[in-house]
Amino acid sequence: MAEKQLTEIKKYAVFSKITFTQSEQVLLGVAGEKADNAVQSRYIGDGDVRATQTGTAVRIEANRWLLAMDATEADALLLILASVRPFAITVSGRCLNFALPSRRLSW
Numbered sequence: 001m002a003e004k005q006l007t008e009i010k011k012y013a014v015f016s017k018i019t020f021t022q023s024e025q026v027l028l029g030v031a032g033e034k035a036d037n038a039v040q041s042r043y044i045g046d047g048d049v050r051a052t053q054t055g056t057a058v059r060i061e062a063n064r065w066l067l068a069m070d071a072t073e074a075d076a077l078l079l080i081l082a083s084v085r086p087f088a089i090t091v092s093g094r095c096l097n098f099a100l101p102s103r104r105l106s107w
Contacts, residue, residue, distance in 0.1 A: 025055055026074040028067040030081070035063040038081075 006022055013020055030039065039057055043050040048059035055069035067077070 023068070024070070025068045026071050028069070028074055028077065030065045030067060031063060033063055035065055039065050039067075042077075 002022055006020055010020055036059070039050070039059070043052055043057050045051065050057045052067060052069050052073060054073045055067065057065055057067045059065055067074075069077070
């Protein structure tokens with residue numbers, strides 16, 4: 001599916017004199033009443049776009065973030081989030097709902 005989409009979008013890139021390549025990064029969607037605090041305490045910087053260790057965190061709106069990072073960093077982040085409280089997270093277009101015991105963990 002991604003290859004087909006990449007082929008289609010490359011048609012438009014010719015006019016803009018840019019190139020597209022397929023990324024191996026994982027996309028995570030983080031949302032909830034404490035999402036802003038969680039991202040702000042984990043990723044340094046101000047504003048709606050922040051660097052992660054291997055990618056980028058983008059604030060979509062209040063308490064909604066899209067993170068693009070490599071699989072290792074994504075796995076580590078998922079373990080931390082799962083330790084904090086139950087949550088729902090979208091991983092590369094699939095919604096995963098976790099109902100885990102609530103434990104506090106300092107980010």
